[in-house]
Amino acid sequence: MTTANLDPAENAIDIDAQQIRDAIRDAIVERRLAPGTKLSETDVGNLFNVSRTLVRAALQALSYEGLVNVEKNRGAFVAYPSVAEAQQIFATRRLLEPVILREAAPSIRKAQVKELRELLAEEVRLTNQRGAPARRAEIKASGDFHLAVAAMSGNAILKRFMDELVARSSLVIALYGQSVISSCGHSEHRQIVDALEKKDVEAACALMLQHIDHIEADLDLRPARKGSDLKDALQL
Amino acid sequence: MTTANLDPAENAIDIDAQQIRDAIRDAIVERRLAPGTKLSETDVGNLFNVSRTLVRAALQALSYEGLVNVEKNRGAFVAYPSVAEAQQIFATRRLLEPVILREAAPSIRKAQVKELRELLAEEVRLTNQRGAPARRAEIKASGDFHLAVAAMSGNAILKRFMDELVARSSLVIALYGQSVISSCGHSEHRQIVDALEKKDVEAACALMLQHIDHIEADLDLRPARKGSDLKDALQL
DNA sequence: GAATTTTCGATTGTATACGATAATAGGCAA
DNA sequence: TTGCCTATTATCGTATACAATCGAAAATTC
Numbered sequence: 001m002t003t004a005n006l007d008p009a010e011n012a013i014d015i016d017a018q019q020i021r022d023a024i025r026d027a028i029v030e031r032r033l034a035p036g037t038k039l040s041e042t043d044v045g046n047l048f049n050v051s052r053t054l055v056r057a058a059l060q061a062l063s064y065e066g067l068v069n070v071e072k073n074r075g076a077f078v079a080y081p082s083v084a085e086a087q088q089i090f091a092t093r094r095l096l097e098p099v100i101l102r103e104a105a106p107s108i109r110k111a112q113v114k115e116l117r118e119l120l121a122e123e124v125r126l127t128n129q130r131g132a133p134a135r136r137a138e139i140k141a142s143g144d145f146h147l148a149v150a151a152m153s154g155n156a157i158l159k160r161f162m163d164e165l166v167a168r169s170s171l172v173i174a175l176y177g178q179s180v181i182s183s184c185g186h187s188e189h190r191q192i193v194d195a196l197e198k199k200d201v202e203a204a205c206a207l208m209l210q211h212i213d214h215i216e217a218d219l220d221l222r223p224a225r226k227g228s229d230l231k232d233a234l235q236l
Numbered sequence: 237m238t239t240a241n242l243d244p245a246e247n248a249i250d251i252d253a254q255q256i257r258d259a260i261r262d263a264i265v266e267r268r269l270a271p272g273t274k275l276s277e278t279d280v281g282n283l284f285n286v287s288r289t290l291v292r293a294a295l296q297a298l299s300y301e302g303l304v305n306v307e308k309n310r311g312a313f314v315a316y317p318s319v320a321e322a323q324q325i326f327a328t329r330r331l332l333e334p335v336i337l338r339e340a341a342p343s344i345r346k347a348q349v350k351e352l353r354e355l356l357a358e359e360v361r362l363t364n365q366r367g368a369p370a371r372r373a374e375i376k377a378s379g380d381f382h383l384a385v386a387a388m389s390g391n392a393i394l395k396r397f398m399d400e401l402v403a404r405s406s407l408v409i410a411l412y413g414q415s416v417i418s419s420c421g422h423s424e425h426r427q428i429v430d431a432l433e434k435k436d437v438e439a440a441c442a443l444m445l446q447h448i449d450h451i452e453a454d455l456d457l458r459p460a461r462k463g464s465d466l467k468d469a470l471q472l
Numbered sequence: 473g474a475a476t477t478t479t480c481g482a483t484t485g486t487a488t489a490c491g492a493t494a495a496t497a498g499g500c501a502a
Numbered sequence: 503t504t505g506c507c508t509a510t511t512a513t514c515g516t517a518t519a520c521a522a523t524c525g526a527a528a529a530t531t532c
Contacts, residue, residue, distance in 0.1 A: 016515090040482095040483075040484095041483075041484070042482095042483075042484095050516080050517090051516060051517045051518070052484085052517085052518090053515085053516055053517065053518090054515090054516070054517090056293075056484090056485095057292075057293075057296060060293060060296065060297070061296070061300065064297065064300045072484085072485090072523095073483080073484060073485075073522085073523050073524060074483085074484080074523095074524070074525090075483065075484065088391055088392060088393055089393065091391060092391060092393045092394060095335050095339070095391075095394070096335075099331050099332075099335065103331070155324055155327060155328060155331075156324060157324055157325065157328045157401070158328060158331070161397055165393070252485090276512095276513075276514095277513075277514070278512095278513075278514095286486080286487090287486060287487045287488070288487085288488090288514085289485085289486055289487065289488090290485090290486070290487095292514095292515095308493095308514085308515090309492085309493050309494060309513080309514055309515075310493095310494075310495090310513085310514080311513070311514070
């Protein structure tokens with residue numbers, strides 16, 4: 001059995017393709033599924049008690065998000081971003097997130113600041129908690145902060161672009177991250193919120209760029225990867 | 237028969253989902269398929285001599301690009317962007333295209349200028365040509381210019397975002413465009429190339445923003461649409 | 473013993489079958 | 503006629519069946 005470890009929470013009745021997609025995406029983003037893992041159509045189907053038809057639809061959707069690679073006649077695999085791709089993902093975030101901040105800033109009111117601070121509180125709570133599930137939730141929470149800001153831009157298209165970038169970033173961090181707490185920057189998140197609250201957009205942008213730099217600095221983006229990890233992750 | 241007018245050029249042997257997707261996308265972008273047109277799975281399947289399975293995959297893919305709306309238990313329709321969506325598409329382009337220009341500028345060499353000028357020449361050639369096919373090709377060529385610039389940024393992710401924005405823009409122009417030659421701005425395209433050649437990125441960005449303004453100015457984005465057109469486009 | 477070929481098994485690719493849903497048309501009553 | 507209800511039909515949603523492909527192991531040859 002090559003495929004395993006998808007959250008069996010959705011074992012209710014009548015699953016649809018969207019739920020399967022979400023479950024797999026969450027598993028990838030929360031790093032329960034390692035990059036390179038094969039996602040066999042029959043195996044996934046059995047896990048959710050659905051036919052391959054729905055699984056294929058879900059896997060196809062994930063391939064558009066860049067989270068899964070579908071190789072013709074070979075199957076679907078959790079994406080295994082190259083160093084070049086990883087750099088491009090972060091380069092794009094550096095370009096987009098300041099733009100998003102500038103768009104979001106004018107519509108930041110007390111309610112928005114409150115919403116962001118609640119997300120910060122959740123991040124802190126998870127950081128102080130032990131265990132693997134808390135670590136996984138922390139990864140997701142860290143991304144959620146960036147997505148919340150994107151949502152405040154009021155631009156659904158930008159928000160969707162960020163959805164993809166944040167999800168793929170998690171994958172990259174899973175692959176190339178060095179420190180265990182790779183998504184460490186909740187203090188940086190707070191600084192950004194502080195700047196937004198003061199309507200100091202330029203400061204917020206500068207902090208955001210620094211923040212992205214720090215995330216990327218924690219990665220080991222040297223060309224070669226250790227072979228053992230690769231073989232492991234590919235599950236050959 | 238509700239569905240018709242897909243280019244039958246791909247009537248060779250062994251069509252796959254990707255080819256169907258491309259054929260339908262081209263038909264939408266070149267305005268051979270009006271917004272709102274129903275894309276029945278069986279009809280499209282018959283046109284390409286494939287089963288509904290492949291058609292569904294293609295339609296699903298197009299829905300991720302925002303070119304097609306899939307309504308549960310009702311079917312797929314060529315997207316019918318609302319005024320709000322249209323404005324968001326152009327707002328996003330205004331944000332992204334300057335960023336793209338700044339990214340692309342450093343790697344603009346003689347070869348790149350030449351490539352862009354060739355695209356301009358093609359646009360001019362099509363403009364001076366009569367007939368509906370030339371008009372359709374003109375629409376596509378106009379978008380290709382923006383996509384070529386995006387490709388020169390060297391950032392595949394940005395390029396893909398632009399792919400989507402340009403395709404959806406064509407749809408919006410089809411819906412809300414007033415003048416027949418809605419993608420008129422090939423002279424503006426030339427000015428942008430001129431600025432890029434002179435390494436004057438700021439001028440290029442300013443011209444790009446003006447250009448997008450002009451495209452949007454040609455649209456009739458007033459809330460209500462004339463009832464007749466709406467009925468026509470919905471093909472009821 | 474190593475390299476090449478062949479065979480076999482597993483997995484994907486596509487078509488089709490069947491059940492479910494929604495739109496339409498027809499009939500009935502007001 | 504108009505409104506409502508029912509029945510029909512067409513279309514979609516999902517499962518399954520069968521064909522095609524790929525990879526790995528076994529067999530053969532040098």
